[in-house]
């Protein structure tokens with residue numbers, strides 16, 4: 001009997017988790033992504049300081065799919081026909097399936113600010129963060145001005161990594177946030193705590209004055225204030241990919257609405273996973289939700305194929321872990337916010353635990369990658385701390401913010 005075809009668009013957290021959870025004996029699975037590699041986005045800030053190397057955050061999608069008996073096609077999906085469950089690859093190739101899983105992730109918001117694409121560095125991929133690292137290396141020798149735009153999780157983590165590696169170099173650092181506090185989505189005490197660190201390390205922190213325009217050497221704010229900049233980093237936050245609206249999966253500039261089982265509300269056997277999906281009660285755009293959604297969809301495809309009813313997706317309430325280089329780390333949960341350098345170990349532990357779950361290649365490859373990850377974590381994250389007594393005392397303090 002022929003196996004039902006499953007087509008997954010997007011090999012990020014959601015798409016890869018879904019593919020890994022489907023049995024190749026039961027389903028003919030094809031994963032499509034425009035990139036050759038899965039990228040572990042929650043830790044890409046560490047590329048800025050060089051604490052992580054690109055190879056540690058990437059996983060070959062072709063090798064990953066081969067390991068579980070699925071097919072990988074590298075290509076840019078330019079159109080989706082959800083009624084027919086087909087996708088258009090470039091101009092000349094179409095793929096169709098019995099089940100379609102859309103896991104496109106999100107695009108980067110530019111809020112219509114001119115010059116974002118041309119004159120600033122994006123912060124949403126391994127290649128972009130590596131490019132920032134290289135520019136920082138050059139600037140740290142001769143000196144220069146660095147402007148990081150966005151005081152949300154991404155911008156704050158970027159600043160922390162710059163401080164980790166370059167705080168004693170002749171760099172002038174500025175962080176700009178459009179709203180009136182850093183980390184505006186978190187309790188006020190977290191933003192105030194981070195603003196204290198900015199003062200301590202001589203970082204100019206500008207809040208409540210959005211960016212109006214970016215040119216090669218300046219960032220102009222709504223107030224008319226102009227900042228000189230030799231390196232401008234843009235962390236805009238997630239917005240829906242245009243393809244969702246263009247293909248009729250969502251209203252223009254909206255996420256795709258799903259029912260509680262993550263099935264699209266209008267099309268049969270079409271599922272939406274990860275950042276691209278919007279539940280009736282929206283949840284944060286986080287990697288751990290994307291992973292759980294991918295697995296839930298795989299289980300539901302399995303159930304549907306056996307004539308069983310699909311199950312509801314139950315989001316788990318995990319805390320957010322924010323790293324601020326080696327200066328501090330913050331844990332934000334519904335009930336409590338904690339701050340202290342030891343929490344950095346928790347973020348590293350999540351990376352070390354999740355990457356092997358996604359990497360199902362033969363044991364030899366996985367062992368090599370895991371050893372590389374732990375050697376690097378010890379050399380660059382742990383050793384500088386335990387070999388320095390004053391640093392160790394500072395690093396073992398955790399305080400309650402709320």
Ligand SMILES: Cc1cc2nc3c(=O)[nH]c(=O)nc-3n(C[C@H](O)[C@H](O)[C@H](O)COP(=O)(O)OP(=O)(O)OC[C@H]3O[C@@H](n4cnc5c(N)ncnc54)[C@H](O)[C@@H]3O)c2cc1C
Nearest residue numbers: 010012013014033034041042077105274275285286287290
């Ligand atoms: C800098 C940064 C820091 C973050 N920190 C954290 C954190 O600390 N904790 C946390 O939980 N989450 C964090 N997140 C959020 C987390 O990374 C996302 O929620 C997660 O990646 C979403 O998974 P996804 O599978 O939906 O999308 P993604 O992981 O973005 O994957 C989408 C995939 O689809 C592919 N794709 C897109 N369009 C097309 C197309 N047209 N054709 C072919 N392929 C396409 C992309 O190449 C990509 O591989 C962070 C994100 C960023 C950018």
